[in-house]
Amino acid sequence: MGTLARHWPRIAITLAPLVFALLHAIGALPVGFLTRLDAVLYDARLRAAMPRTLDPRVVIVDIDEKSLAEVGRWPWARNKLAVMIDELFDRQQASIVGFDVVFAEPDDSSGLRRLRELAEGELKETAGFQQRLAQLQSSLDYDAAFAHALEKRPVVLGYYLTSDRDGRKSGVLPKPVLQRENLQGRPISFYSFDGYGSNIPQLAQAAPVAGYFNSITDTDGVVRSIPLVAEHGGAYYESLALAMFRVMAGQPTVEPGFPRDRFVSRSYGGLESIVLKLGERRLAIPVDDKVATLVPFRGPGGPAGKSFRYVSASDLLAKRLAPGELKDKIVLVGTTAPGLLDLRVTPVAETYPGVEMHANLISGLMEGRLYVKPDYAVGYEVVVLLVAGLALAFLLPLLSATVAVLVSVGVVALLLALNYWLFASYGLVMPLAGGLVMAGLAFALNMSYGYFVESRSKRELANLFGTYVPPELVDEMVKDPDSYSMKAASKELTVMFCDMRGFTKMSEKMEPTQLQELLNAVFSRLTDIIRANRGTIDKYMGDCVMAFWGAPVDTPNHAELAVKSAMEMSRAVHEINAEHRAKGIPEIGVGVGINTGTMCVGDMGSDIRRSYTVIGDAVNLGSRLEGLSKVYGVDIVVSESARQQAREFAWQELDRVRVKGKEQAVGIFYPVAVARELEKSTSDELKTWAAFLKAYRAQDWDQCDLQLLNLHRLGAKKYLYDLYSERVASMRLLPFDPGWDGATNFETK
Structure with a gap:
């Protein structure tokens, strides 16, 4: 205690980074640099842990530039999409199809609407026209053809939720997976939206299961996560990946997974998991405090990334694939064409297909390989900061420069090892930047104080005694x-x-x-x-x-x-x-x-x-x-x-x-x-x-x-x-x- 008392100024200076790191951790004094650094460190961990292997179960049907050149500009006539659906299920025998696109407006490309206007207007009295229109109407109703192809097939349509269109709504939403009463009055912090753009009623009725394809863009412009369940109008809807996974699993019900610790107050605004329940079977999917999960990227993305097989939509329409080539595959229909604006900045690539993000999440759900920043991450960070910070504050002033370097490096290595072990073994994304910066600053301030303040008196002592006393004792004295x-x-x-x-x-x-x-x-x-x-x-x-x-x-x-x-x-x-x-x-x-x-x-x-x-x-x-x-x-x-x-x-x-x-x-x-x-x-x-x-x-x-x-x-x-x-x-x-x-x-x- 006497030794510590003599070093109290140095201990106090070393504790300063710990105090600031704790204030950042609990949100009392957020430091933007630490938030950005945590994101960079997460990205590095993610890239290091990516399997970089092909998941043969998931196939992406790509509306790519080749398809746009062969079939025409998007959106395509829906009779062609009907042909695509029939090809996927009848000839290719796919197990499920999901659309990372939305059909928010009726398809008028056949001219049927204009013909109907003529039939009700200037050609109303022309019997031949009316008769011919009646004969052609069924073949020209492309929405009906597409709806007919969707009916009674395992198809999941996509839509989007929005909060940037003044609450405008279009199309028909699917049934919600949760209602407010399911939350037992708990103030869960879901991502909340006041508008949406969904599919036209005719298609929504034919394929009643749908999921939103929204992702979350962080403050640095990078997309890292997708909310599994989001709120709109007091009801709660599922993402495209979760909807497809539930269809594959036999449509289990969705329940909120509340923290099981009896010490957690009912006023706590977080879920531990989303629970899928089918009979006696239960599957808990971990989520963060906003009921979102980080995308478990498999590789760098795109056809060249070799995480998933890409099939050009034009090859599918032209029947260039052998029959049954996609048998029992999970198919996602999306686009990589730059002009269709579905490319994202992600931790693994600056231009990453949005459709592949959903493919990654489906793959992760099937493998149980999901990453999540748990609701107790703040508590973890506080404990780690206290243990590491106090150890450095009370040890560094007592150690030589060489040993202090080794101890500081050891603390940083332990922080890195613990963090990566939790990430790789349990999928837990814990804060790391605060601990690393705290350790680095603690070491720098401690050494600076030791050099500029304490070393002055030590140098004076060494000058006095160095002539008389063995260097070994001088080294001991200068402590x-x-x-x-x-x-x-x-x-x-x-x-x-x-x-x-x-x-x-x-x-x-x-x-x-x-x-x-x-x-x-x-x-x-x-x-x-x-x-x-x-x-x-x-x-x-x-x-x-x-x-x-x-x-x-x-x-x-x-x-x-x-x-x-x-x-x-x-x-x-x-x-x-x-x-x-x-x-x-x-x-x-x-x-x-x-x-x-x-x-x-x-x-x-x-x-x-x-x-x-x-x-x-x-x-x-x-x-x-x-x-x-x-x-x-x-x-x-x-x-x-x-x-x-x-x-x-x-x-x-x-x-x-x-x-x-x-x-x-x-x-x-x-x-x-x-x-x-x-x-x-x-x-x-x-x-x-x-x-x-x-x-x-x-x-x-x-x-x-x-x-x-x-x-x-x-x-x-x-x-x-x-x-x-x-x-x-x-x-x-x-x-x-x-x-x-x-x-x-x-x-x-």
Whole structure:
């Protein structure tokens, strides 16, 4: 929580895109760009998911330019359409025919109406004319011929609904599929129209089933959806595709599919689906909040798109198709001729035949492959925005630039994957633009704030500490620059002094450049170990290196890391000596002193030269301990205070000493190994040594000799044991001293 509190300005800035995205999602602050981008993203998903395969069940009879050239301009005489209907059902054996055209006016192309006017006017008294007209009337009534061809056949006529003709109406509407009372008083948001253009009564009576062929043009001029059911005059009518599908399914009834969640209010203005019911069978067709469905395009459209077979109407009229070639096919009669104005801009093509849109919808209804933006899409978008937005807002300020990029890319990838999975698996079209833009802006604002505001203080911190502190710790410090400064402070730290043994002897035998190269190589190895264990290099002093742990970055296990570094440095020196022996170079040794205590740490020095360093009695003791390593014949000497905090090691106590300038004696120790890796023989040796020290401090010299003998029997041969053997021999010559505390005094530094 403290870390988040320090980053609250950055979090607040990152939350800003989330707030705007949420306002757009709930409709409080619509953003046109996001709406358009959502449409573009939907189009991309649709094109990616299109099967691009032929549906052989649906055939389009095309009133194309070839047909207009052979048969004549549209509209054609309806006796020709009667011939077409007979050809489709009798010779081709089609299963159902739908018309994506409307027959809104009587066909006067035969001249029958003018002949009737003459018969009732100036030729009224001409008996021969009246008799001849009676003989020709049936053959010249093209509407009657067409109506006769339609009767008792599975034909669905088309018509259109309109709201841009001042409510004008023409023709006869089919029976509605729903009445207002079917909606149980719920305010469903159907597309509503106040006018229509339908078929003449004679044809509407012969083919009573009809469906409107309206589509919905979005604000960007692209047609993506078709309302399955629309409202006019308080009644509800079906689309051409739905009407044809119902005829194929045996004319099931249409019922509204209300949301089944008991928590949804009756005042909610949306349907979950349109339900087709035939006996015990039910089929729920998902719809959006306007009772529309998105067109499930199969391919790019037109004869070349190869989603559906196109048959030229002129070939059908001329009987160029073999008998039964269209057997059991679903036939849609429409046009691709540009002059007949039935081409649409769609997500998959800029000139797409309107008739093929209905073919796609019929195909989708039969396959159950429909796309819909559900009524709960707003709720989905709000939840996704909150989860992604809050995750980015609270994570990005805490991450490095590289990780922040990866997290942001990951969030965007998850949004894309979830959205496409819902689309491809369940046909759900969920909003995506808000989430993507929100994630992108959140990342951009976060990184911008981090670079222009936070990075300024981080750069200042890096400039201050970069000279003294390892880059690894500087990287850690810049994550929270406000917590660090160069001001002096008293802290418990661990200090290390490491002196190179044998350096003076080597300097007498080696050229200066060789000595420099050797010294640099050794210091590089030792420095890498210190840095790897989070140590701060204080300074190099000739053949000695000084380092400390616990500042400027707090490190709770500073003593443990210092001891670990010392042991690794000792092993590194053994490896270096192996290399030296192979090259004939003199071997070296090291002496390491480690102490933990309260020290003053900070930027100290003069106006000319300053350094980030530690000072204090605890530092001086560390330096003294390094010098004692030669006395006790070990590489590492660690104080009691450091040993107490480095509990993962097994220790051998060396002595209790009183160094120059200190009145109080301190225990000194040697780290034998990591405790869990200690061998039994070594453990036995340490126990024997502990018994020796107890006898030594009790001035029981006989017991001391016995324990030293036990150590030799264990095969333990150390300079330390020889040292104490000499001490015991000397102490025997002195009388018992009741005031002796067992400590060794050192008067030199």
